[in-house]
Amino acid sequence: MTHGGTAPGAQDEPGGLRAALTGLTTRGRSFLAAGIAAVVCAYVLGQADLLRVGLLLAVLPLVCAAVLHRTRYRVAGSRRLTPERVPAGSEARVHLLMDNVSRLPTGLLMLQDRVPYVLGPRPRFVLDRVEPGGRREVSYRVRSDLRGRYPLGPLQLRLADPFGMCELTRSFSAQDTLTVVPRVDPLPPIRLTGEARGYGDGRQRSLALAGEDDVIPRGYRHGDDLRRVHWRSTARYGELMVRREEQPQRARCTVLLDARRTAFRGTGPDSAFEWAVAGAASTLAHMLERGFSVRLLTDTGTSVPGEGADGFAGASPESADAAGLMMDTLAVIDHSDGTGLSRAYDVLRGGNEGLLVAFFGGLDEEQAAVAAKMSRRSGRAIAFLLDSEAWEREPADVPAPLDRAEDRLRLLRESGWTALAVPRGVPLAELWREADRQRSGAGTLSGAEGRS
Missing domain, CATH: 3.40.50.410 (von Willebrand factor, type A domain)
Structure with missing residues (x-):
């Protein structure tokens, strides 16, 4: 099964530039704080050179956030489970497909899929660059000793600038479910049913109906054996009638x-x-x-x-x-x-x-x-x-x-x-x-x- 969705560019997300500023990393916040402090000190001390340095430190993370916010490429993601139903104690593989459906190459992409704790650690992947129209595939394994139904996803995509000043997270809406069924052990073939009640070797005898409209006897059909013609019913109904035969059920x-x-x-x-x-x-x-x-x-x-x-x-x-x-x-x-x-x-x-x-x-x-x-x-x-x-x-x-x-x-x-x-x-x-x-x-x- 494959499910997917499209992660839009930052400009399609609500919240505007304020949402982008919330994605500043520790490095970006440190640069911004240092820049503001340098600008204040430069104003108090009257140092023009310190003012230029402070402006550079403060503007760099803001520019990175604005550029990342206005990134216009779109990425489509999908997930495939093989198999979707797995016995307890066995492994299943999850394949993640990422497609760049925009006309611009992507920057650094970090993928993270949400999985329950019982299936293992949360998988994370880093994709350096995806060309326009390109595709990348990564996979990870999940395993559980406990039966149950476990949700996988949604897949999260993190966009980062080259300087590591800002990171934005986009989530896909699609989810999948991994079903862990009980362990099935092979059993030896044995004679299961007795003959005392007419079961023989596990087979009953029943009438072989060709359809729900059949009656006793039924009308002749092309290919029926003429030895099964029921002449009394044929004379009664005015057409060839045949007996039903028995077959194992x-x-x-x-x-x-x-x-x-x-x-x-x-x-x-x-x-x-x-x-x-x-x-x-x-x-x-x-x-x-x-x-x-x-x-x-x-x-x-x-x-x-x-x-x-x-x-x-x-x-x-x-x-x-x-x-x-x-x-x-x-x-x-x-x-x-x-x-x-x-x-x-x-x-x-x-x-x-x-x-x-x-x-x-x-x-x-x-x-x-x-x-x-x-x-x-x-x-x-x-x-x-x-x-x-x-x-x-x-x-x-x-x-x-x-x-x-x-x-x-x-x-x-x-x-x-x-x-x-x-x-x-x-x-x-x-x-x-x-x-x-x-x-x-x-x-x-x-x-x-x-x-x-």
Whole structure:
């Protein structure tokens, strides 16, 4: 994306020469003060030579300010981000383009772009001279370990005279936004859906509609197989009618993110909540790569990309936009003020959700019961349970009793969930494999918990 604007010459700025005098540098103010002092002394002492020196010292910064104020060249600036959306911990490059659109060469130009502190130091560049119609390009890198949306700009241009007596600042109006999305970790391919509820290898069977106006059966179209002609309907309607055929439809996956403030403790990139957000982003990206139609659901009942016909995205050419929308949502998501999971459950019980992958924080007895009921509408349900108390505890500390967490896991597993506790420091890819082993009864998480 490129945004830009034009920085006009000083004569177009309001305030006249008074605005130019406010741009005097320390050197210019010192010359002006010394000149005035010399003129006063020359008048008191009657020294003509001292008067000439004082006038020279006082007039020089004023002349520089007037000349800089009446500079008539115009400079256009633009900014380009590559890329505009970057994972946390990765770098993006910002390109600044400056075009001299006037007929006069510029003098010394100093560029300064405004960036948030979290992205790094404020970049500054010096351009010596730009010929009429010339262009200069400079770039700098930005990086953030914290997800979010960060404004860049506006770009500031400083004009300076050759003697360094005066500097004027002009600002462009355009701004850009850098989106830092959660870190996405690659996940191993595993068999995600079971066959007990008719999902097979993650594929459902549905009728292949050629359009919204199709009925059973539909009219013959050029290229249809004559073996699909429905003769009874043909005789009834007086034209060739064909049967619809079945074809595979993309399986669905809902990623549920528990963002309740009461469910998580701690802040920062190493907190349990940030792990859950990154886990949700990794799961969404992985499922889209595998051809699933996906959606993001929060504890407040908010569904992304939306509440359309089915609320899912991934089975249309606009899937890339939907994936970007979900990542943008995760980039700025924060703790919710809700205290329960009932709103999310109301959304889930509305229909068959296919695969359900949930990232839960701390669950009390009531919310664990609500979460247990969520698996009834799913072909398969996988839950990652983050115990904030255990997560924030240092490894050297005495471990707390795990009875409460084990009770929650047992309840979820008995209700049909493939439930795993998330120890601190264990990557999602390892837990992803463990979920497959737990589904097939080949392993437990005891090894991972022992390493935590």
